[in-house]
Amino acid sequence: MKKLFNIPSNQSLILLIVMISSITTTVKAQNPFIRNQFTADPTARVFGDRLYVYPSHDILAQPGKGRVGWFCMEDYHVFSSANLTDWTDHGMIVSQTKVPWANPAGYSMWAPDCIERNGKYYFYFPTLPKDTLLYGRSFGIGVAVADKPTGPFVPETEPIKGVKGIDPNVFIDKDGQAYLYWSQGNIYVAKLKENMRELASEVVTIPNLPTKGLKEGPFVFERNGLYYLTFPHVENKTERLEYAIGDNPMGPFKMTGVIMDESATGCWTNHHSIIQYKKQWYLFYHHNDYSPKFDKARSVRLDSLSFNADGTIQKVIPTLRGAGITNAKTEIQIDRYSKIGEQAAISFIDTADTFKGWKTKFTEAGAWVQYNTVDFGSRPVKKLMFKMLAEQDGTLEIRTGSLTGPLLCKVDIKKTNEWMVVGSGDIKKITGIQNLFVVLKEGKGIEIDWLRFE
Template sequence: MNLKKYFTLAIIFTVSAFTVWAQNPVIRDQFSADPTARVFNGKVYVFPSHDIPAPPNKNLRENWFCMPDYHVFSSENLSDWTDHGVIVSQNKVPWVDSTSYSMWAPDCIERNGKYYFYFPANKNVAGPNGRKGFGIGVAIADKPEGPYVPQENAIDGIFGIDPNVLIDKDGQAYLYYSMGNIYVAKLKENMTELASKPVAIDNLPTKGMKEGPFVFERNGKYYLTFPHVENKTERLEYAMGDSPEGPFTMTGVIMDESETGCWTNHHSMIEYNNQWYLFYHHNDYSPHFDKNRSVCIDSLFFNADGTIQKVIPTKRGVGLTAANEKIQLDRYSDKSENVKIVFNDTTNTFAGWKTVLENKDAWISYNAVNFEKKNTAKVVVNARALNGGKVELRIDAADGPVLAEISVPEGSEMTVSKTKISKVKPGIHNLFVVAANNNPVEIDWISFE
């Protein structure tokens, strides 16, 4: 076990301005993908696409993406997210084929007090070449939450998906999108029409699918980031340049391809309260069907030369967790090999997961728990053990001081029990739960009071 890693993580969370808690995925009651995050009015807004299981009798492509509408979510602490409901639906956009379920990755940008929501979908009328294909439309609102009013027509001159908009420091707006290549075009002041013909961006990989561009500027450098299939599934890569239109130079990998088989990844980056974050998706709630995905967040860091440090996706996510909240150990920081994470209910994956400590000395850790209150006296555990079990609650290391020895009663149902703990010094601590005998123990959550 790498104790240095835990010390480093504790330092990161301690010096951060945040006193928040979170675990991945961050949207836990529906599927969500392709997250574009933006900071508006001191809040973080996420504009994802919306995966659903394919409705029956719709003549849809089997085992494919099915995406009917868009929600918008907001948060001030990156943990508690408010769903503001549907903002654009395939049934209410004049130019969209309302039977196509093809509302893929969107974006949203603010200009002069108006919010411009860009989204792709299949058209309901064929173009001059006889193809319907994908168009990109715009819906406009006075608030980031909406209501949004879709424009009558898609943007003229575009055949593509995955729109992304950058407003440069001189006020010029650029629209990026993908369709085989990644394209860039200038937008007019009205944000709904092109001011230049789209141009394919050079010097990007020519082999393997690339899509989902997200462009941002930092310290005078422009970052063109995008998913790319270098091997078998998408990984997140980036190129850097001195201009919004390039030229760009391929620079590195932001996140490796998934080890658990999610074919897509799609992302955005923001700086919020002096910390950068990577928003992305994975099929956590749908492990056997990777077209139903969920939004996740991890911290993002830059090297001194401006290059991006590779992000290792975590279950733990970002922020601090308050000790008096339900701590989901299954969203762990690290664990031993003899620990399993399984769904509470395989028929309803949104019910979340539980941790199974299989035998003696199995351990799981959860970092950056905020013990603000001086009088923390008990640990509350929701757990079960068919033959009865015991676990030790330790602090800051698997072999660290024992806060409590917890007896889990024999039985087949999850049972909430309370145990007195040793005094905890107020501050930020990493928790370790260690099996004290060979009887398997299943833990849903723990908390402190």
């Protein structure tokens, strides 16, 4: 990240304007939480004290490189975080050109999973085979093995025998028995041998699931003796996340409810995982945030998940804010708001390069945005910085707790037709975790990219 500049602290109110040609956005736990590439189908796993996410990697197909207008994936990355806020990309871990049995030009490396057993990490992935006479024309599921959750992963020379389909998911029960789930029209399960590379039982088609519409992407977990089979299902036109509960990893399961409704904007797919991390449960899923006109280029999200007393899952309402605590001294993307008023709107900074992110436009006086869970630490901040442009002069207020809560900072805005960085040194003393309210008191047409305290 570029260092901007220092603001003198001996003035009560300072308005500084600095031309900025480009700003590198810090990857933070706001949805989507991976912000430099398309990602989908996130499987989250806890290894040690870190949370790892293994997604598929959408790219845009081109003539001769995948099927134009369709899903296109050629490799996998892994990401990790210790706080759900700062995410590290550990780079590419498996590529279609490095898997001995895979079609090196298949561009079909769909939803994966990863599990740890006896100090080894087993990465499961589906793709099309290069030898269709030997393996058939349908997807096979392969395994790559590593000594660390970030790799390097070494793919097996053959796919798992007896398995045809996509979306592998592995669950290890308390007794040590491992199970492999996958989908291809139906959802299937089989026991795995100790070596995690071979089936140890006959394949079972899981019964009592919806017969109408596509079912895929199984993810199984256990909580308080109940086994949850969760999966995307097309009940109408797009996928919603549903679940069934049973008392055995191989079923039978009883259909129980919906975890997340269909996308309000029409993204055809959703694909997920559910994990507990530091005593809180989370739902990882995807949406086409960076590609609203093309839903085959998706981005991973996460939100908190809760259970009712009877073990049923409370429906998750997708948010832009996501989860995790935002450090006040980092760039706070208020366009990933917790709540927003009617006179504020969100749009891309650059529609030709959506990875530059979004901006918040305060269209009229009275417009506001709420952004929750900002950590100011134990030492008071002295400055406010934010990147903005303005159609006319105005006044901006930052409050805490509510729209009428304590005033943290007030800044006079000057008209500018170019993006500027503005700063104020008149900050009230504040520490700890706060909910922020950004309110336009006077003016209109003021746009904000980010704000940061120092």
